[in-house]
Amino acid sequence: MLKKDRVAFILRRLNELYPQPPIPLDHKDPYTLLVAVLLSAQCTDERVNQVTPALFTLADNPFDMAKRDVETIREIIRPCGLSPQKSKAIKRLSEILVEDYNGEVPADIDALETLPGVGHKTASVVMSQAFGEPAFPVDTHIHRLAQRWGLSSGKNVAQTEKDLKRLFPKDSWNALHLQIIYYGREFCSARGCDGTVCDICRTCYPDRKAPKKTRKA
Incomplete structure (x- = not known):
């Protein structure tokens, strides 16, 4: 053939x-999808979906997440693995979204790739699944x-x-x-x-x- x-x-x-x-990661908007995809690195989607309800109860937007301390975030996401790095990335990217993007996730792959913990694959998923851009x-x-x-x-x-x-x-x-x-x-x-x-x-x-x-x- x-x-x-x-x-x-x-x-x-x-x-x-x-x-x-269907999109395998549970989310309600570009921010919660971004965080869920970040958590899915070296972790199953099923495990991420078990963890994110508690995380998004703590904070489901960058304004609230930026105010949480890293240790609290880390304790919740621990089952996903790599929690020290991921918790720091989630807090810092939330701060950057508040400081530089008025709390909005940018619909721009280059801008996404500058965020902590966000590589090309994660940025591509967000562009595709949150914004409908071909990726x-x-x-x-x-x-x-x-x-x-x-x-x-x-x-x-x-x-x-x-x-x-x-x-x-x-x-x-x-x-x-x-x-x-x-x-x-x-x-x-x-x-x-x-x-x-x-x-x-x-x-x-x-x-x-x-x-x-x-x-x-």
């Missing part, structure tokens, strides 16, 4: 399986599947993002990155599929016999 045929099949199959993929956040699931499906050489997540943006229509990006994540969790997980098991892997590479080795991000 040629790459263009793989792309067309993958897009069609994912749209069939996940026609309206293609690439996490470890997407990085792995892009290699299994022959869509990217997989040298790093930055290259994978460029490759996927080049292959898929821009108006599909926001839904597609969620669809790939859901498919990876359900059918093509790191342990559940080795490149020869799930429907998409078998359809794209019917003659593949040996497991597909993938590079880590």
